[in-house]
Amino acid sequence: METSHAIESCAMRYTILLTLSALLFAAPPVITDVKKTGLDPALLAKIPARLKTFVDEGKAAGMVTLVARHGHVAAIEAVGYTDLETKQAIKPDAMFQLHSMTKPVVCLGVMMLQEEGLVNLSDPIEKHLPEFRGQQVLEGNVMRKPARLVTLRDLMTHTSGMILNPPPGIGELHGALHKTLADVVLVESQQPLLFDPGTRWSYSNTGIAALARLIEVKSGMAFEKFLAARIFAPLGMVDTYIYPPKEKWHRMPTAYVVKDGKTIKYTSDPLGEGAMKFRDGAKYPLPEGGLYSTVADLFRLYQLMLNGGQLEGMRLLSKASVDLMTANHTGVLPGAAAGMSAALGWTYVRDSGAALTLLSAGTYGHGGRYGTYCFIDPKRDQIGIFMIHREGGSDERNAFVSMAVAAVVD
Numbered sequence: 001m002e003t004s005h006a007i008e009s010c011a012m013r014y015t016i017l018l019t020l021s022a023l024l025f026a027a028p029p030v031i032t033d034v035k036k037t038g039l040d041p042a043l044l045a046k047i048p049a050r051l052k053t054f055v056d057e058g059k060a061a062g063m064v065t066l067v068a069r070h071g072h073v074a075a076i077e078a079v080g081y082t083d084l085e086t087k088q089a090i091k092p093d094a095m096f097q098l099h100s101m102t103k104p105v106v107c108l109g110v111m112m113l114q115e116e117g118l119v120n121l122s123d124p125i126e127k128h129l130p131e132f133r134g135q136q137v138l139e140g141n142v143m144r145k146p147a148r149l150v151t152l153r154d155l156m157t158h159t160s161g162m163i164l165n166p167p168p169g170i171g172e173l174h175g176a177l178h179k180t181l182a183d184v185v186l187v188e189s190q191q192p193l194l195f196d197p198g199t200r201w202s203y204s205n206t207g208i209a210a211l212a213r214l215i216e217v218k219s220g221m222a223f224e225k226f227l228a229a230r231i232f233a234p235l236g237m238v239d240t241y242i243y244p245p246k247e248k249w250h251r252m253p254t255a256y257v258v259k260d261g262k263t264i265k266y267t268s269d270p271l272g273e274g275a276m277k278f279r280d281g282a283k284y285p286l287p288e289g290g291l292y293s294t295v296a297d298l299f300r301l302y303q304l305m306l307n308g309g310q311l312e313g314m315r316l317l318s319k320a321s322v323d324l325m326t327a328n329h330t331g332v333l334p335g336a337a338a339g340m341s342a343a344l345g346w347t348y349v350r351d352s353g354a355a356l357t358l359l360s361a362g363t364y365g366h367g368g369r370y371g372t373y374c375f376i377d378p379k380r381d382q383i384g385i386f387m388i389h390r391e392g393g394s395d396e397r398n399a400f401v402s403m404a405v406a407a408v409v410d
Protein backbone atom coordinates (compact mmCIF):
# COMPACT_ATOMS: atom_id res chain seq x y z
CA MET A 1 0.00 0.00 0.00
CA GLU A 2 1.32 3.47 -0.87
CA THR A 3 1.98 6.08 1.81
CA SER A 4 -0.54 8.91 2.15
CA HIS A 5 2.01 11.40 0.75
CA ALA A 6 2.62 9.22 -2.31
CA ILE A 7 -1.10 8.80 -2.86
CA GLU A 8 -1.67 12.56 -2.71
CA SER A 9 1.15 13.17 -5.19
CA CYS A 10 -0.25 10.49 -7.48
CA ALA A 11 -3.73 12.00 -7.25
CA MET A 12 -2.36 15.43 -8.17
CA ARG A 13 -0.54 14.05 -11.23
CA TYR A 14 -3.65 12.28 -12.43
CA THR A 15 -5.81 15.37 -11.89
CA ILE A 16 -3.50 17.19 -14.29
CA LEU A 17 -3.68 14.24 -16.69
CA LEU A 18 -7.48 14.26 -16.57
CA THR A 19 -7.52 17.96 -17.45
CA LEU A 20 -5.13 17.46 -20.37
CA SER A 21 -7.16 14.47 -21.58
CA ALA A 22 -10.32 16.56 -21.61
CA LEU A 23 -8.60 19.14 -23.78
CA LEU A 24 -7.03 16.63 -26.15
CA PHE A 25 -9.83 14.11 -26.63
CA ALA A 26 -13.07 16.08 -26.32
CA ALA A 27 -13.76 15.82 -30.06
CA PRO A 28 -15.70 12.75 -31.29
CA PRO A 29 -13.94 10.09 -33.34
CA VAL A 30 -13.43 10.97 -36.98
CA ILE A 31 -15.50 8.84 -39.34
CA THR A 32 -13.18 7.56 -42.02
CA ASP A 33 -13.83 6.58 -45.63
CA VAL A 34 -16.07 3.58 -44.97
CA LYS A 35 -14.70 1.65 -47.94
CA LYS A 36 -11.27 1.57 -46.28
CA THR A 37 -12.77 -0.46 -43.44
CA GLY A 38 -14.05 -3.25 -45.66
CA LEU A 39 -17.62 -2.39 -44.64
CA ASP A 40 -20.39 -1.78 -47.15
CA PRO A 41 -21.68 1.83 -46.78
CA ALA A 42 -25.11 0.90 -48.11
CA LEU A 43 -25.51 -1.91 -45.57
CA LEU A 44 -24.30 0.31 -42.72
CA ALA A 45 -26.87 2.92 -43.74
CA LYS A 46 -29.63 0.38 -43.20
CA ILE A 47 -28.83 0.12 -39.48
CA PRO A 48 -30.27 3.49 -38.36
CA ALA A 49 -33.23 3.01 -40.69
CA ARG A 50 -34.03 -0.32 -39.03
CA LEU A 51 -33.55 1.07 -35.52
CA LYS A 52 -35.87 3.96 -36.33
CA THR A 53 -38.70 1.49 -36.86
CA PHE A 54 -38.44 0.49 -33.18
CA VAL A 55 -38.73 4.16 -32.21
CA ASP A 56 -41.69 4.68 -34.55
CA GLU A 57 -43.44 1.68 -33.01
CA GLY A 58 -42.96 3.12 -29.51
CA LYS A 59 -40.73 0.26 -28.35
CA ALA A 60 -37.67 2.42 -27.72
CA ALA A 61 -36.98 6.09 -27.16
CA GLY A 62 -33.48 6.55 -28.54
CA MET A 63 -30.29 4.70 -29.36
CA VAL A 64 -26.70 5.58 -30.21
CA THR A 65 -24.50 3.11 -32.09
CA LEU A 66 -20.92 2.89 -33.31
CA VAL A 67 -19.33 0.51 -35.80
CA ALA A 68 -15.57 0.41 -36.31
CA ARG A 69 -13.17 -1.82 -38.20
CA HIS A 70 -9.39 -1.94 -38.69
CA GLY A 71 -9.06 0.81 -36.08
CA HIS A 72 -11.31 3.26 -37.92
CA VAL A 73 -14.81 4.43 -37.00
CA ALA A 74 -17.12 3.70 -39.92
CA ALA A 75 -20.39 4.97 -38.48
CA ILE A 76 -21.82 6.74 -35.44
CA GLU A 77 -25.60 6.98 -35.46
CA ALA A 78 -28.04 8.62 -33.05
CA VAL A 79 -31.62 7.48 -33.62
CA GLY A 80 -34.74 8.70 -31.80
CA TYR A 81 -35.12 10.83 -28.72
CA THR A 82 -33.65 11.44 -25.28
CA ASP A 83 -37.22 11.43 -23.95
CA LEU A 84 -40.46 10.21 -25.53
CA GLU A 85 -42.51 13.03 -24.00
CA THR A 86 -40.40 15.98 -25.13
CA LYS A 87 -39.21 14.37 -28.38
CA GLN A 88 -35.81 16.04 -28.04
CA ALA A 89 -33.46 14.44 -30.57
CA ILE A 90 -30.81 12.21 -29.03
CA LYS A 91 -27.22 13.16 -29.81
CA PRO A 92 -24.11 11.03 -30.46
CA ASP A 93 -22.51 12.31 -27.24
CA ALA A 94 -25.36 11.06 -25.01
CA MET A 95 -24.11 9.49 -21.77
CA PHE A 96 -25.59 6.11 -20.85
CA GLN A 97 -25.59 3.98 -17.74
CA LEU A 98 -23.53 0.95 -18.74
CA HIS A 99 -24.65 -1.24 -15.86
CA SER A 100 -22.89 -4.62 -16.26
CA MET A 101 -20.69 -3.39 -19.08
CA THR A 102 -18.74 -2.01 -16.12
CA LYS A 103 -17.53 -5.49 -15.17
CA PRO A 104 -14.77 -5.86 -17.82
CA VAL A 105 -13.34 -2.51 -16.67
CA VAL A 106 -13.06 -3.81 -13.11
CA CYS A 107 -11.25 -6.88 -14.39
CA LEU A 108 -8.96 -4.69 -16.48
CA GLY A 109 -7.94 -3.03 -13.23
CA VAL A 110 -7.13 -6.42 -11.70
CA MET A 111 -4.97 -7.29 -14.71
CA MET A 112 -3.02 -4.07 -14.15
CA LEU A 113 -2.41 -5.08 -10.53
CA GLN A 114 -1.09 -8.45 -11.70
CA GLU A 115 1.34 -6.74 -14.09
CA GLU A 116 2.62 -4.73 -11.13
CA GLY A 117 3.26 -7.91 -9.17
CA LEU A 118 0.66 -7.07 -6.54
CA VAL A 119 -1.64 -10.04 -7.18
CA ASN A 120 -1.84 -13.28 -9.15
CA LEU A 121 -5.04 -14.52 -10.76
CA SER A 122 -4.52 -17.86 -9.02
CA ASP A 123 -4.47 -16.18 -5.60
CA PRO A 124 -7.29 -17.04 -3.22
CA ILE A 125 -9.28 -13.87 -2.58
CA GLU A 126 -8.78 -14.44 1.16
CA LYS A 127 -5.04 -13.86 0.70
CA HIS A 128 -5.75 -10.18 0.04
CA LEU A 129 -9.13 -9.73 1.74
CA PRO A 130 -9.02 -11.67 5.03
CA GLU A 131 -12.77 -11.26 5.57
CA PHE A 132 -13.20 -14.12 3.07
CA ARG A 133 -11.45 -16.64 5.31
CA GLY A 134 -13.55 -19.61 6.35
CA GLN A 135 -16.07 -19.49 3.49
CA GLN A 136 -18.46 -22.45 3.39
CA VAL A 137 -20.60 -24.10 0.72
CA LEU A 138 -24.30 -24.50 1.46
CA GLU A 139 -25.33 -27.90 0.09
CA GLY A 140 -28.97 -28.58 0.79
CA ASN A 141 -29.27 -27.71 4.46
CA VAL A 142 -25.69 -28.61 5.28
CA MET A 143 -22.69 -26.28 5.44
CA ARG A 144 -19.31 -27.72 4.44
CA LYS A 145 -15.85 -26.62 3.41
CA PRO A 146 -15.41 -25.94 -0.33
CA ALA A 147 -13.26 -28.34 -2.35
CA ARG A 148 -10.86 -25.43 -2.85
CA LEU A 149 -10.65 -21.71 -2.11
CA VAL A 150 -12.17 -18.99 -4.34
CA THR A 151 -9.52 -17.44 -6.60
CA LEU A 152 -9.39 -14.12 -8.41
CA ARG A 153 -9.97 -15.93 -11.69
CA ASP A 154 -13.11 -17.53 -10.27
CA LEU A 155 -14.44 -14.07 -9.43
CA MET A 156 -13.58 -12.73 -12.89
CA THR A 157 -15.30 -15.64 -14.67
CA HIS A 158 -18.42 -15.96 -12.47
CA THR A 159 -17.39 -19.41 -11.31
CA SER A 160 -16.77 -18.55 -7.64
CA GLY A 161 -20.08 -19.74 -6.24
CA MET A 162 -20.75 -16.34 -4.66
CA ILE A 163 -24.39 -15.24 -4.66
CA LEU A 164 -25.83 -13.03 -7.39
CA ASN A 165 -26.90 -9.95 -5.44
CA PRO A 166 -26.50 -8.43 -1.97
CA PRO A 167 -28.17 -10.61 0.69
CA PRO A 168 -31.11 -9.75 2.97
CA GLY A 169 -30.04 -7.10 5.40
CA ILE A 170 -28.46 -4.99 2.66
CA GLY A 171 -30.77 -6.12 -0.12
CA GLU A 172 -31.77 -2.51 -0.80
CA LEU A 173 -28.15 -1.63 -1.66
CA HIS A 174 -28.55 -1.41 -5.44
CA GLY A 175 -31.26 1.20 -5.04
CA ALA A 176 -29.97 3.12 -2.05
CA LEU A 177 -26.18 2.97 -2.63
CA HIS A 178 -25.92 3.92 1.02
CA LYS A 179 -22.95 1.85 2.22
CA THR A 180 -19.24 1.88 1.46
CA LEU A 181 -17.60 -0.71 -0.74
CA ALA A 182 -15.65 -2.04 2.24
CA ASP A 183 -18.81 -2.49 4.32
CA VAL A 184 -20.67 -4.19 1.46
CA VAL A 185 -17.91 -6.67 0.69
CA LEU A 186 -17.57 -7.53 4.38
CA VAL A 187 -21.24 -8.56 4.48
CA GLU A 188 -21.07 -10.42 1.17
CA SER A 189 -17.94 -12.30 2.20
CA GLN A 190 -19.89 -13.93 5.03
CA GLN A 191 -22.51 -15.49 2.76
CA PRO A 192 -22.26 -19.21 1.91
CA LEU A 193 -21.12 -20.27 -1.54
CA LEU A 194 -23.69 -21.83 -3.85
CA PHE A 195 -21.28 -24.50 -5.15
CA ASP A 196 -17.64 -25.52 -5.17
CA PRO A 197 -15.53 -22.90 -6.98
CA GLY A 198 -14.87 -23.64 -10.63
CA THR A 199 -17.55 -26.32 -11.02
CA ARG A 200 -20.24 -24.24 -12.73
CA TRP A 201 -21.00 -20.79 -14.14
CA SER A 202 -23.33 -18.53 -12.16
CA TYR A 203 -23.48 -14.77 -12.68
CA SER A 204 -22.33 -12.91 -9.57
CA ASN A 205 -22.49 -9.19 -8.90
CA THR A 206 -21.06 -9.79 -5.44
CA GLY A 207 -17.95 -11.39 -6.93
CA ILE A 208 -17.22 -8.28 -8.97
CA ALA A 209 -17.67 -6.12 -5.87
CA ALA A 210 -14.98 -8.23 -4.18
CA LEU A 211 -12.60 -7.51 -7.07
CA ALA A 212 -13.26 -3.78 -6.77
CA ARG A 213 -12.46 -3.92 -3.07
CA LEU A 214 -9.27 -5.81 -3.96
CA ILE A 215 -8.30 -2.90 -6.23
CA GLU A 216 -8.80 -0.45 -3.38
CA VAL A 217 -6.74 -2.46 -0.91
CA LYS A 218 -3.82 -3.22 -3.24
CA SER A 219 -3.62 0.19 -4.95
CA GLY A 220 -4.26 2.37 -1.91
CA MET A 221 -6.82 4.36 -3.94
CA ALA A 222 -10.61 4.52 -3.82
CA PHE A 223 -12.02 2.25 -6.53
CA GLU A 224 -13.55 5.06 -8.58
CA LYS A 225 -10.37 7.14 -8.35
CA PHE A 226 -8.28 4.19 -9.52
CA LEU A 227 -10.44 3.82 -12.62
CA ALA A 228 -10.31 7.54 -13.37
CA ALA A 229 -6.57 7.89 -12.82
CA ARG A 230 -5.25 4.62 -14.19
CA ILE A 231 -7.65 3.89 -17.07
CA PHE A 232 -9.92 6.76 -18.12
CA ALA A 233 -7.43 9.64 -18.02
CA PRO A 234 -4.61 7.82 -19.88
CA LEU A 235 -7.08 6.66 -22.54
CA GLY A 236 -8.66 10.08 -22.97
CA MET A 237 -12.08 8.80 -21.85
CA VAL A 238 -13.34 12.25 -20.90
CA ASP A 239 -17.02 11.33 -20.45
CA THR A 240 -16.71 8.15 -18.37
CA TYR A 241 -17.54 8.26 -14.66
CA ILE A 242 -18.76 6.39 -11.61
CA TYR A 243 -20.09 9.67 -10.20
CA PRO A 244 -20.90 11.97 -13.16
CA PRO A 245 -20.50 15.74 -12.64
CA LYS A 246 -23.68 17.81 -12.51
CA GLU A 247 -22.74 19.78 -15.61
CA LYS A 248 -23.12 16.60 -17.65
CA TRP A 249 -26.35 15.24 -16.17
CA HIS A 250 -28.39 16.78 -18.99
CA ARG A 251 -26.69 14.45 -21.48
CA MET A 252 -28.23 11.33 -19.94
CA PRO A 253 -31.38 10.06 -21.71
CA THR A 254 -34.53 9.14 -19.80
CA ALA A 255 -34.60 5.53 -18.62
CA TYR A 256 -37.54 3.34 -19.68
CA VAL A 257 -38.81 -0.14 -18.95
CA VAL A 258 -41.15 -2.47 -20.84
CA LYS A 259 -44.19 -3.30 -18.70
CA ASP A 260 -47.26 -5.11 -19.95
CA GLY A 261 -45.98 -4.58 -23.48
CA LYS A 262 -45.68 -0.82 -23.05
CA THR A 263 -42.57 1.37 -22.80
CA ILE A 264 -42.89 3.55 -19.70
CA LYS A 265 -40.57 5.76 -17.64
CA TYR A 266 -38.61 3.66 -15.18
CA THR A 267 -39.61 5.63 -12.09
CA SER A 268 -39.77 2.48 -9.95
CA ASP A 269 -36.02 1.97 -10.26
CA PRO A 270 -33.94 4.39 -8.15
CA LEU A 271 -31.14 4.04 -10.71
CA GLY A 272 -33.53 4.74 -13.58
CA GLU A 273 -35.68 7.80 -13.02
CA GLY A 274 -35.38 7.68 -9.23
CA ALA A 275 -33.23 9.22 -6.54
CA MET A 276 -29.98 7.57 -7.61
CA LYS A 277 -30.09 8.24 -11.36
CA PHE A 278 -27.13 10.59 -11.09
CA ARG A 279 -25.64 8.92 -7.98
CA ASP A 280 -26.11 12.17 -6.06
CA GLY A 281 -25.17 11.42 -2.44
CA ALA A 282 -24.20 7.80 -3.15
CA LYS A 283 -21.56 6.06 -1.03
CA TYR A 284 -21.42 2.78 -2.93
CA PRO A 285 -19.61 3.01 -6.30
CA LEU A 286 -21.59 0.05 -7.70
CA PRO A 287 -18.60 -1.70 -9.35
CA GLU A 288 -20.90 -4.40 -10.69
CA GLY A 289 -22.67 -1.82 -12.84
CA GLY A 290 -21.99 1.82 -12.01
CA LEU A 291 -20.26 3.35 -15.02
CA TYR A 292 -21.61 6.07 -17.28
CA SER A 293 -20.04 6.54 -20.70
CA THR A 294 -20.43 7.42 -24.38
CA VAL A 295 -19.81 5.48 -27.57
CA ALA A 296 -16.79 7.68 -28.31
CA ASP A 297 -15.13 6.87 -24.99
CA LEU A 298 -15.92 3.17 -25.18
CA PHE A 299 -14.46 2.95 -28.67
CA ARG A 300 -11.10 4.06 -27.27
CA LEU A 301 -11.20 1.36 -24.59
CA TYR A 302 -12.24 -1.41 -26.96
CA GLN A 303 -9.76 -0.40 -29.64
CA LEU A 304 -7.04 -0.61 -27.00
CA MET A 305 -8.09 -4.24 -26.44
CA LEU A 306 -8.00 -5.03 -30.17
CA ASN A 307 -4.58 -3.38 -30.38
CA GLY A 308 -3.16 -5.72 -27.77
CA GLY A 309 -3.14 -3.21 -24.91
CA GLN A 310 -1.99 0.03 -26.52
CA LEU A 311 -3.66 3.02 -28.14
CA GLU A 312 -1.99 5.89 -29.99
CA GLY A 313 1.41 5.10 -28.50
CA MET A 314 0.12 4.73 -24.93
CA ARG A 315 0.31 1.22 -23.47
CA LEU A 316 -2.08 0.33 -20.66
CA LEU A 317 -1.63 -3.47 -20.66
CA SER A 318 0.86 -5.88 -22.14
CA LYS A 319 -0.23 -8.00 -25.10
CA ALA A 320 0.24 -11.05 -22.87
CA SER A 321 -2.33 -9.69 -20.42
CA VAL A 322 -4.81 -8.86 -23.18
CA ASP A 323 -4.41 -12.35 -24.66
CA LEU A 324 -5.02 -13.91 -21.26
CA MET A 325 -7.94 -11.63 -20.48
CA THR A 326 -9.74 -12.43 -23.75
CA ALA A 327 -9.18 -16.19 -23.81
CA ASN A 328 -11.80 -18.85 -23.08
CA HIS A 329 -11.35 -19.62 -19.38
CA THR A 330 -14.35 -21.83 -18.65
CA GLY A 331 -14.92 -24.15 -21.60
CA VAL A 332 -18.27 -25.89 -21.29
CA LEU A 333 -19.70 -25.50 -17.79
CA PRO A 334 -23.18 -26.06 -16.36
CA GLY A 335 -25.11 -22.81 -16.17
CA ALA A 336 -23.58 -21.14 -19.23
CA ALA A 337 -25.65 -20.20 -22.29
CA ALA A 338 -25.38 -22.40 -25.38
CA GLY A 339 -22.17 -21.75 -27.30
CA MET A 340 -20.94 -19.23 -24.73
CA SER A 341 -18.09 -19.27 -22.22
CA ALA A 342 -16.38 -16.71 -20.00
CA ALA A 343 -13.19 -14.74 -20.53
CA LEU A 344 -11.83 -12.56 -17.69
CA GLY A 345 -14.67 -10.10 -17.21
CA TRP A 346 -16.05 -10.67 -20.71
CA THR A 347 -18.60 -12.99 -22.22
CA TYR A 348 -16.97 -15.16 -24.90
CA VAL A 349 -18.40 -16.72 -28.06
CA ARG A 350 -17.10 -20.27 -28.00
CA ASP A 351 -19.30 -21.71 -30.77
CA SER A 352 -21.12 -19.33 -33.14
CA GLY A 353 -23.46 -22.05 -34.36
CA ALA A 354 -24.53 -23.14 -30.91
CA ALA A 355 -24.93 -19.51 -29.82
CA LEU A 356 -26.92 -18.72 -33.00
CA THR A 357 -24.94 -15.57 -33.67
CA LEU A 358 -23.15 -14.09 -36.68
CA LEU A 359 -20.26 -13.10 -34.40
CA SER A 360 -17.05 -15.06 -34.91
CA ALA A 361 -15.90 -17.66 -32.43
CA GLY A 362 -13.49 -15.84 -30.14
CA THR A 363 -15.58 -12.66 -30.04
CA TYR A 364 -15.81 -11.13 -26.57
CA GLY A 365 -18.06 -8.42 -25.19
CA HIS A 366 -20.66 -7.62 -22.56
CA GLY A 367 -24.17 -6.32 -22.10
CA GLY A 368 -25.88 -4.15 -19.51
CA ARG A 369 -29.19 -4.17 -17.68
CA TYR A 370 -30.70 -1.27 -19.64
CA GLY A 371 -29.98 -2.96 -22.97
CA THR A 372 -26.48 -1.65 -23.72
CA TYR A 373 -24.05 -3.99 -25.46
CA CYS A 374 -20.64 -4.20 -27.08
CA PHE A 375 -18.83 -6.80 -29.14
CA ILE A 376 -15.15 -7.01 -30.04
CA ASP A 377 -14.48 -9.47 -32.85
CA PRO A 378 -10.72 -10.10 -33.27
CA LYS A 379 -11.19 -12.34 -36.31
CA ARG A 380 -12.94 -9.60 -38.27
CA ASP A 381 -11.06 -6.79 -36.44
CA GLN A 382 -14.43 -5.19 -35.73
CA ILE A 383 -16.06 -3.30 -32.85
CA GLY A 384 -19.76 -2.70 -32.34
CA ILE A 385 -21.30 -0.56 -29.59
CA PHE A 386 -25.02 -0.28 -28.90
CA MET A 387 -26.39 2.20 -26.33
CA ILE A 388 -29.98 2.40 -25.09
CA HIS A 389 -31.76 3.26 -21.80
CA ARG A 390 -34.56 0.71 -21.75
CA GLU A 391 -34.84 -2.42 -19.65
CA GLY A 392 -36.66 -5.37 -21.19
CA GLY A 393 -36.32 -6.76 -24.70
CA SER A 394 -33.29 -7.20 -26.91
CA ASP A 395 -34.69 -6.99 -30.44
CA GLU A 396 -32.98 -3.67 -31.15
CA ARG A 397 -29.61 -4.88 -29.92
CA ASN A 398 -29.86 -8.14 -31.85
CA ALA A 399 -30.78 -6.28 -35.04
CA PHE A 400 -27.80 -3.96 -34.63
CA VAL A 401 -25.31 -6.80 -34.06
CA SER A 402 -26.53 -8.85 -37.02
CA MET A 403 -26.56 -5.88 -39.38
CA ALA A 404 -23.15 -4.61 -38.25
CA VAL A 405 -21.55 -8.00 -38.86
CA ALA A 406 -23.37 -8.47 -42.17
CA ALA A 407 -21.88 -5.16 -43.38
CA VAL A 408 -18.41 -6.78 -43.48
CA VAL A 409 -17.75 -7.50 -47.14
CA ASP A 410 -14.02 -8.19 -47.47
